[in-house]
Amino acid sequence: MSPNSSPHPQHHENNPYFQQQPQHDPNYYPMHGLKVPQPRRTKPITWFTAIFCAILWMIIILGGLMVLIVYLVYRPRSPRFDISSATLNAAYIDMGYLLNADLTILANFTNPNRKIDVDFHYMVIDLYYGETQIATQAIDPFSATRAESKLLDVHMVSSQVRLPSGDSGQLKQQMEENRVVLDVRGLFRTRSNFGTIFHYSYWLYSRCTIVLNGPPTGILQSHRCRTKR
Structure with a gap:
C-alpha cells in the first residue's frame, strides 16, 4: 500500500459531501450546497425608457406650472x-x-x-x-x-x-x-x-x-x- 493513498478510499467515494462538492466553482458554498446568482446587468433600453419617462414628467410638470402662472397673472375671461x-x-x-x-x-x-x-x-x-x-x-x-x-x-x-x-x-x-x-x-x-x-x-x-x-x-x-x- 502506498503511503500517500487513503486507507479507506471507499469511504470518500460513498460520502455525499465529497460527491456533491464542486471543485472549481467560486460561487459554491459547501455549508449550504447552493450557488449565488450572478448580478444581472440592466439593459440599455431600460435606462433609456426610465430617462425618457423622467424627462417627460418634468416637461408635463413645468408646462402645468407655466399654465397656472399665466392663469393667475392674466385671469382670462371669455369675450x-x-x-x-x-x-x-x-x-x-x-x-x-x-x-x-x-x-x-x-x-x-x-x-x-x-x-x-x-x-x-x-x-x-x-x-x-x-x-x-x-x-x-x-x-x-x-x-x-x-x-x-x-x-x-x-x-x-x-x-x-x-x-x-x-x-x-x-x-x-x-x-x-x-x-x-x-x-x-x-x-x-x-x-x-x-x-x-x-x-x-x-x-x-x-x-x-x-x-x-x-x-x-x-x-x-x-x-x-x-x-x-
Whole structure:
C-alpha cells in the first residue's frame, strides 16, 4: 500500500459531501450546497425608457406650472356677444309658407379682459325663426383690445325661405300681436393674446333671443343673450 493513498478510499467515494462538492466553482458554498446568482446587468433600453419617462414628467410638470402662472397673472375671461339694438324692417309671407324678411342688428362684441387682447377670426351670425334658419351673415375679422367693446351693424335678409305650416301660422299671429320672436346664433373663432409669446385659440357659441314689434316699426322690445365655449 502506498503511503500517500487513503486507507479507506471507499469511504470518500460513498460520502455525499465529497460527491456533491464542486471543485472549481467560486460561487459554491459547501455549508449550504447552493450557488449565488450572478448580478444581472440592466439593459440599455431600460435606462433609456426610465430617462425618457423622467424627462417627460418634468416637461408635463413645468408646462402645468407655466399654465397656472399665466392663469393667475392674466385671469382670462371669455369675450361676450350681445345685441344693443335691432330693427325688423320688413316681414311677410308669400303663398302661405315662404318668408321674406329684413332685419338689422347692432352687435356688441366685448373683451372683458384688462390684460389680454382678443382677435376675432372666423365669425358667422345666423338668424332663426323657431328651428328654421332664415338668414346668415359673415363678419370680417377684427381685434378687440383690453376692456374694449366693438359695435358692428349686421344686415340680415331672408328671401323665399320655406317655413313649416305651424311656424308660418305662428309668425302671422305674432306680427298681428306686435311681438315677433327671433333667435340670433353666432359662431366665432377667437384668439386670446397673452403678451407677444402666448396665444390661445378657441370657439365661442352665442345665442340671443330677441322680441321685436312687427314691421314697419320693428323696434326691439327685449332680448336675452348667452355666450359659452
